[in-house]
Amino acid sequence: MHPPPPSLEMQILSAMEEVVFSASYPELEILYISPSVETLTGYPIEFFTNELDAWRKLILPEDRSIVELALTSLNVDDKIRIRYRLQTKDKQIKFVQCQGRLIRNESREILRFDGVIADISELLSLQDVIKNESVEIKELLLENNILFNGSQDSMFLVEVMENGNFLIRRINAAYENSTGLTQSFIQGKSPIDLLGEELGKPVIKNFQNALRAKTTISYEESIPMPAGTKIWTTALTPIEVDGKYKFIVGASKDITEQKRAETALKESNERYALILEVSSDGWFDWDLVNDTVIYSRRWWLEFGNDEPPENTPISYWKSLIHPDDVDWVTEFLENILLSQRETFEFSFQMKKRKGNYAHVLSRCYIQRDSSGNRIRMVGSNSDLTETKKIEYTLRKAKEMAEAANMAKGNFLANMSHEIRTPLNGIIGFTELLLHSSLSDEQKESLRNIHLSGKSLLSLVNQILDFSKIDSGKMELELISTDLTDLVQSTVDLFKISAASKAIPLKLNLDPLLPRFVSLDPLRVRQVLSNLIGNAIKFTHEGKVEVSVKTIKQTDDIIDIEFSVSDTGIGIDLNSKSKLFDSFSQADTSITRKYGGTGLGLTITSELIQKMNSYLRFDSELGKGSIFSFVLSLQVNTTGSVSSNLFEEKQTSPDESIIVENNLIQNDILIVEDNDLNKKLLSKMLLKRYPNIKLRYAIDGADAVNQFQQQIPDLIFMDLQMPIMDGYTATREIRKLEKGSNKKTPIIALTAGAFFSVKDTAMESGMNDFLTKPISATDLYSTIEKWISSGRV
Known part of the structure; x- marks a missing residue:
């Protein structure tokens, strides 16, 4: 009896090379194999079915742990896949792969463990063959991978599907970095999947264009990506496989920064061109090799004709130059081009489109090649016609202003001199009368006249000082001076006026002060006098203090602070802005109550500025003020005291009876063009010296003529006279005396008491110096000094 034929399933299982098994779990008893x-x-x-662990015995000992571990973890994942080795009955070693899974019922209870075992020995052998025999292929793959991922460009591979769709298969590392997309995210997606309809369709169209072109195409694109929106230039290359274009290789270069730079350059060029258009009347570009010029639109509108402004011969530009400028401009440019200069500018006249000539300023730059040969000149033109008109107007205005200022200065100087002349008579004749026998009432009136004259003289001096400062003609004369003596003698001048108001006037001198320093003693005394005089004027009770102290010293340069403080009416700080204004005071009621021109502090401040310092003040209304300044002075070892620099003027007239001196009987020549001054000087001289012989000259020329006729014993010489001034007359007299052992004393008479005038007088050959108004005491001491001593 034959066994029943096997079922179809059994036939299939028997025909399979793989071993199919079913076992219990976890016992692993074989139910079927x-x-x-x-x-x-x-x-x-x-x-295998009769013995429980028969299968384990076949596994090589070295691999059994792998199998045990996989079986232990089986209950976690419900499946395994492992490779291991086993030994066959004929002692062969085979590599097998086991794949299995747990079978569960609806209640998740484990029913069995099913699996498949396959012999993979041949596959591993084939792998070895490939490993050993395909080195070139492997290296080629490696090189391709290096090229793909090592590229700085963003590369991608697109597969062309049969239905015409495009799928992205691969991207390189540069693409990931540039876009922020990863390989795992992008792989297998179409442009629509990745970018959406709006952005994806233009990308697909570019892919289609590449396929139609059948060659590489390039274009620029900008697509928003996770890493930001950038600008790329992309090249697409279709790849043919078996007669069909199945792939497209793309390479994108990030040109975002390049585009920004190009945009910035474009904007810069546009801005530069705009600036040139606005700041000039156009620009030109001269090709020195071909001798042709390109002109800007604006230049051509101003100076061109109806032809195009491109590649114009240089001869056209030369034809526009004014005939008066052609020769020197041609020579100038030839010399420039022969030199190594790069930039230059020059101004000349050039004919405009309308036919008129304009003053043009050309600013040019010469460009050279690497060999130093000049190749082009670029530049701009500016129409200076209006500027020239403005310059002319301003120059004329400046000349007129300077003339007016000079006229003002001359007017003030002349007015000062003219006012001094009658003042000389008023003060002089008053002083002469005070020496007479008069009643007390008459003397009191004369004292008032004398005081008024002195006040008016002080006012004239202030106006003259202001005029000199305002015109910039005041110069400091630095003299090595005894500082302590200068300050002390200045303070002493105000002791009487301070005592008359019962106000203590104190002087505080730093014991560390140097004795001699270089300064302008007249101007420092003037500054201190103004400050002290103001302090006494505006103080009714309390005190006035003058302090001089050392701040610091470096080598022979010392910083010294001068300050004057008072307990007077003080100054409202809100009035500080107009305190130093000309002809102004802090409060208009001040002028009515205390008088003054309002020039004192202005002159004081300006003088201190001339000394490279500034006037500081601190004040509180009703409590007093402190004015101070610091001078940097040079320390010296020797110098002069104040008595040797200027005469101390009396504040009140000498009312003593003039005693006659009959011993002096000399011949005296008075050179004076003003009759009043001549009469005053004559009376003052004859009052004391009744036996002298007086002669008169109306100007310097007359004085020289009389000197030639008869040499006098002494000459009083006015400085400002018509025909010939006193300086010139003195020099002429000294020429006549050349070779003689005896020189006639010449005493200068002037309305100005400045060192510069005195120095000029001394340089011309004069012996001494008297200022108007002339003090009788000074006059007598001077004349007796030179006549009694017989000095020549």
């Missing part, structure tokens, strides 16, 4: 197990292991089916 396919006949192919005998082919694989050499053992019959019974060997």
